Amino acid sequence: MIKKRMFYTVLVTMIVVFSTTYAILMTLERMDYRNYLQGEYSKNLYGLINNLENIDDNLSKSAVASPKGQDAVLLGDIFRHSSSALDKLNSLPVPNEVLQGANKFLSQVGDYCYTLVKAKSEGRDLNAAEYKRIDNLQAQSAGLKQRLNDILMDINMGNVKWGEIRKKVTGVMAVGNETYLSDKFTTVQKQTMDYPSLIYDGPFSDNVLEIKPKVNSLALVKRSDAEAVVRHILSGYKIDKIDLANAGGQPTIDSYTFTVQISGRNKNENITCRISKHGGRLVYLLDNRRYNRPTIDETAATERGAAYLANIGLKDMKATYSLRYEDNIVISFVHFINNVPIYPEQVKLKVALDNGEITGLEAEKFLTAYDPNRKVPVAKISEGAARSAVSSRLAVSSVRLAVIPTETNSEVLAYEFAGTYNNNEFLAYVNAANGNPQKILKILNTPNGRLTI
Numbered sequence: 001m002i003k004k005r006m007f008y009t010v011l012v013t014m015i016v017v018f019s020t021t022y023a024i025l026m027t028l029e030r031m032d033y034r035n036y037l038q039g040e041y042s043k044n045l046y047g048l049i050n051n052l053e054n055i056d057d058n059l060s061k062s063a064v065a066s067p068k069g070q071d072a073v074l075l076g077d078i079f080r081h082s083s084s085a086l087d088k089l090n091s092l093p094v095p096n097e098v099l100q101g102a103n104k105f106l107s108q109v110g111d112y113c114y115t116l117v118k119a120k121s122e123g124r125d126l127n128a129a130e131y132k133r134i135d136n137l138q139a140q141s142a143g144l145k146q147r148l149n150d151i152l153m154d155i156n157m158g159n160v161k162w163g164e165i166r167k168k169v170t171g172v173m174a175v176g177n178e179t180y181l182s183d184k185f186t187t188v189q190k191q192t193m194d195y196p197s198l199i200y201d202g203p204f205s206d207n208v209l210e211i212k213p214k215v216n217s218l219a220l221v222k223r224s225d226a227e228a229v230v231r232h233i234l235s236g237y238k239i240d241k242i243d244l245a246n247a248g249g250q251p252t253i254d255s256y257t258f259t260v261q262i263s264g265r266n267k268n269e270n271i272t273c274r275i276s277k278h279g280g281r282l283v284y285l286l287d288n289r290r291y292n293r294p295t296i297d298e299t300a301a302t303e304r305g306a307a308y309l310a311n312i313g314l315k316d317m318k319a320t321y322s323l324r325y326e327d328n329i330v331i332s333f334v335h336f337i338n339n340v341p342i343y344p345e346q347v348k349l350k351v352a353l354d355n356g357e358i359t360g361l362e363a364e365k366f367l368t369a370y371d372p373n374r375k376v377p378v379a380k381i382s383e384g385a386a387r388s389a390v391s392s393r394l395a396v397s398s399v400r401l402a403v404i405p406t407e408t409n410s411e412v413l414a415y416e417f418a419g420t421y422n423n424n425e426f427l428a429y430v431n432a433a434n435g436n437p438q439k440i441l442k443i444l445n446t447p448n449g450r451l452t453i
Contacts, residue, residue, distance in 0.1 A: 043153060045086040052145040054078075055109060057442055058139035063131060064394040064428065066420045071391075072120040073439075075113040075128040082110030105144065109137055131393065135422060145398035205289060210338075213253050213369040218279030219323070226256040226275040233282060233312060234271065238263040253367055265289065281367055282312060287359035291327035294353035298322065301329050304356040305349040309333060312367070314347060323369050328352050330358060335366070340376045342403045344369035369411075376403065379412050379432035386415040388428040389437050394419040394426060404439065405427055414438045415421035427452065 034146040058074045058081070065071035081339060086106050112133065116126060126134075165382035227242055240261040255274040262271065274284040296304075302319045309317045317333040320341070328350055350360025383399055390396065396419040404414050414429040425443035430436070 024126060026263065041092055042155070044091045045148070045155070047090040047147045048085055049091075049145065049152060051081045051088065052148060054140060056138060056145050059109075059134055060422075060424055061142060061426070061440050061442055062136070063134055064391045064426050065440055066389045066391060066428070067125045068389055068432070068437055069120075070437035071126065071439065072117055072336075074237060075117045075120070078113040079110045081116065082106050082206075083114070086110070091386045098224065099290065102144065105140060109141065113136070125286040134412070142161070157348065158393075177194065213364075213368040213373055215276050215281055216252060216278045218281075220277055221275075221280040223256055226277070226280055229275050229280045229282065230258050230260060230273045235261075235274065235287070237271075250285075251364075253364055254278070254284050254403045262289075274369060281363070282361065283363055283367060285358070285361040287357070289352075289359065291352055292354040296353055296356050298324060298329060300350040301353060301356060302331055305331050305333065305351050305358065308349065308358045314363075321450050323446075323451070324353075329362070335370070337374065337376050338401065340401045342369075342374065342376075343404045344403065367404075376401070377433075379413060381414070381432060381435050383415060384436055386432065387417070389435050390417050390419075390428050391421075392452055394421050394428060401432060402429070406438070412438060 036307070057251050058078045062071050062074040062078070067399065068295070086103065089106065093135075116130060118204050135374075177192045205333055223244065225397040229330045230242060231239065237260075237443040240263045243261075245257045245259045251274075256277060258273045258275070260273060261267065262269070269289045271288065272286045273282065275281065276283050302322070306317060306319065309315075314333075314335075316335050316336050317340070320332050320334050321328055324332040331349050331351065331388055333347045333349060345366050347366045348360075348362040349358060351357070352359045381400060387396070387399075394417065396417050397423045398418045400416050402414055404416075405411055413432040415432055417427055417428040419428070427441040427443065428437075429440070431438045431439040444451040
């Protein structure tokens with residue numbers, strides 16, 4: 001009897017242990033699967049919002065785009081983003097009836113823009129009624145984009161539960177007062193049922209010229225010479241030591257990377273400097289110090305930045321666009337030749353607002369494009385001829401020549417037309433050699449500064 005009891009006890013124990021282990025493993029597997037689905041759905045929601053942002057931006061641009069082909073390119077992009085948005089929207093764990101309005105809107109946007117592209121291919125310009133529909137679509141897309149951003153914020157803050165995922169994985173109906181994704185999309189449905197585009201801080205500031213940097217044509221410098229450049233740039237600081245660091249990656253401009261320890265600071269409040277191995281030019285600087293309460297304004301910070309650039313040998317640089325943060329401001333400076341901005345030759349500066357010190361610099365784009373012997377070409381067409389390539393719907397406020405980069409990694413001289421339409425600001429560029437529309441940018445006024453997209 002004792003042996004029998006021991007046998008059954010061991011058997012029951014093994015069954016319990018096995019069952020418990022199996023249950024734990026299955027639970028972990030389900031949790032992994034749920035996390036995987038949540039990641040996929042979050043990625044698709046981010047992609048959907050990105051598509052909506054591009055649709056919204058391109059719709060607003062198309063209203064003032066040149067009828068000489070530029071509007072057709074934008075409309076084609078809208079059709080492409082609409083198709084991508086539909087794919088991502090329908091991958092979300094939301095019932096089809098809830099998505100019906102958004103599906104209808106995105107389909108109509110894509111189909112309508114495709115129809116306009118076809119009309120353009122047949123040589124017909126858009127009429128006033130079609131432009132009005134574009135304005136209506138733009139307003140609708142802006143509202144949809146805002147609602148999707150609100151949903152994303154709620155998800156990130158944990159205010160919205162991926163209830164549909166939980167149901168699929170566990171088969172258990174959730175209870176309580178939790179808010180689910182489908183509930184949030186109901187507000188999107190209500191809005192869309194009513195229905196009958198590279199942000200960056202300044203024109204061409206993040207343009208990547210995938211060409212051989214012109215600074216690489218300069219003579220090689222030794223490490224000791226590069227270190228001397230660092231000491232000159234940081235001459236206002238008491239330097240404890242300078243160490244050569246491993247930059248990592250494959251930078252466009254081959255450089256020495258130095259970590260500089262400043263006397264009186266904590267070890268992690270160092271300064272990083274990159275000096276080009278050709279020519280010994282400052283490529284990058286980042287001061288990791290702490291900031292105190294701001295005491296200077298944007299005007300004073302801009303003046304400090306211009307003086308700093310002149311002191312390190314970058315002259316004729318003018319501030320264009322800026323972004324202000326709580327304790328610092330990032331300013332884009334562009335090289336000007338005879339009042340003509342050379343947008344590829346651009347430097348970003350980060351200025352501390354507590355004392356005006358320069359705490360950051362990015363000059364890779366400048367050193368890639370800078371030519372000390374550059375001559376601004378002569379425009380081959382008049383301003384009046386270039387204006388004919390700009391939409392009459394754009395209320396032009398100013399015009400000037402500018403050298404801008406192109407998508408084919410070259411540069412062109414263009415007329416820059418600044419203007420407004422429907423309470424939005426735009427920059428339209430027309431090739432000064434052949435009169436063809438070159439580029440159109442939309443300016444966004446934000447609490448931190450002016451951006452272009």
